[in-house]
Amino acid sequence: MANEADEPHQQLKPILDMVSDTPNFEEVGVEMARQQFDAVSAFTPSHEVYDEFDTRVPGADGELDARVYLAGEGERPVVVYFHGGGFVVGGLDTHDNICQKLADESGWNVISVDYRLAPEHPFPAALEDAYAVTEWITENPDIANGNGTVAVGGDSAGANLSTGVSLMARDVERNVTSEETGPDIAHQVLFYPVCGSPFEEYPSREENAEGYFLERDTMEWFHDQYVQSAVHYRNEYLAPLLADDLSGLPSATVVTAGFDPLRDEGIEYAEALEADGVDVFHAHYESMIHGFASFIGMVDASDDAIRAAVSGLDATQ
Numbered sequence: 423m424a425n426e427a428d429e430p431h432q433q434l435k436p437i438l439d440m441v442s443d444t445p446n447f448e449e450v451g452v453e454m455a456r457q458q459f460d461a462v463s464a465f466t467p468s469h470e471v472y473d474e475f476d477t478r479v480p481g482a483d484g485e486l487d488a489r490v491y492l493a494g495e496g497e498r499p500v501v502v503y504f505h506g507g508g509f510v511v512g513g514l515d516t517h518d519n520i521c522q523k524l525a526d527e528s529g530w531n532v533i534s535v536d537y538r539l540a541p542e543h544p545f546p547a548a549l550e551d552a553y554a555v556t557e558w559i560t561e562n563p564d565i566a567n568g569n570g571t572v573a574v575g576g577d578s579a580g581a582n583l584s585t586g587v588s589l590m591a592r593d594v595e596r597n598v599t600s601e602e603t604g605p606d607i608a609h610q611v612l613f614y615p616v617c618g619s620p621f622e623e624y625p626s627r628e629e630n631a632e633g634y635f636l637e638r639d640t641m642e643w644f645h646d647q648y649v650q651s652a653v654h655y656r657n658e659y660l661a662p663l664l665a666d667d668l669s670g671l672p673s674a675t676v677v678t679a680g681f682d683p684l685r686d687e688g689i690e691y692a693e694a695l696e697a698d699g700v701d702v703f704h705a706h707y708e709s710m711i712h713g714f715a716s717f718i719g720m721v722d723a724s725d726d727a728i729r730a731a732v733s734g735l736d737a738t739q
Contacts, residue, residue, distance in 0.1 A: 448643035482550035506578030508644030575611030675734030
C-alpha cells in the first residue's frame with residue numbers, strides 16, 4: 423500500500439526535529455539507547471487518571487514490576503498493556519501517558535507490565551512473561567480492581583506481544599490433548615504492531631526507511647537483540663502473519679500510520695484477521711509516524727487513535 427499523504431503532518435515537525443539530532447540506537451548500544459528512549463519519552467505530558475499505583479506481578483521466571491491505572495471506582499474490565507521499544511528499550515515510565523489516557527477515555531482499568539528485555543532476555547522471554555501475566559490477571563483480577571473481563575494491548579513491540587499472547591491462548595484452548603485452559607481474552611488493542619517476518623520485503627519498510635522516528639536499520643538492530651537463534655525465524659508467535667489460521671482470535675483494534683516502516687504489515691494483519699472471521703476495527707492515519715499515539719496533547723491524531731481503541735473496547739461489552 424503506497425502512502426497517500428505527501429509528508430508527515432505539520433504537528434509532528436517539532437518531534438521529528440528533536441529526534442533528528444539524536445543518534446540512532448544501533449549507533450550507541452543498548453544502555454545508551456535505553457537512556458535516550460527514556461529522555462525522548464519524558465517530553466510527552468502526563469494525563470490525569472482517577473488513581474494509579476505500582477505493584478508486582480508474577481512473570482514466567484519471577485516477579486515483574488507493573489503499574490495499575492484505575493479509571494474510576496468499583497470493579498471494571500482490565501487492559502493488560504505491554505509497552506513498545508523494540509523489545510530492548512522502554513518501561514513503565516516511558517508509556518505512562520498512553521496508559522493514563524486509555525484508562526481515562528475507555529473506563530477500563532489498565533495494568534502496564536515491565537516484561538523482561540533483550541538482549542539480556544531474548545525471545546521468547548518477553549512473550550512468556552506477557553502470557554504468564556495475562557493468565558494470572560484473568561485468575562486474579564482483584565489486583566487491578568477487575569471484574570473478570572480482560573483485554574490485551576500494546577504499541578509496536580508490545581502490540582506484537584499482544585498478538586502472540588492471543589494466539590497462544592487460542593491454541594491452548596484448541597489443544598484437545600491437554601486439560602489446560604488459556605486466558606479468556608476479550609479484545610486486542612494493537613497500535614502499529616510488529617506482525618511480519620523481518621525477511622519479508624514490505625514496501626513501507628523501504629519507503630519509510632529513514633527520517634520518520636523508527637528507521638529500518640534500528641528495526642534490524644532490535645531484531646538482532648531480540649531473536650538470537652535462527653530456530654525462531656518461522657515462529658508464528660513471533661511473527662503472527664506466518665500463521666495459516668487466525669480464526670478464533672479475540673476482536674482487535676489495529677492502528678496504523680502512513681510514514682511507519684511497519685505500516686504494510688499492520689494493514690495486512692488487519693485484513694488477515696478480518697478474512698478469518700475476526701471482528702476488526704482498523705484506523706489508519708496516513709500523515710502519522712510510528713509512535714504517534716504517545717504524542718498525546720501534542721498531535722491531534724494521538725487523541726483520535728485512543729478514541730479508536732476505546733471504540734473497539736466498547737464493542738466488546
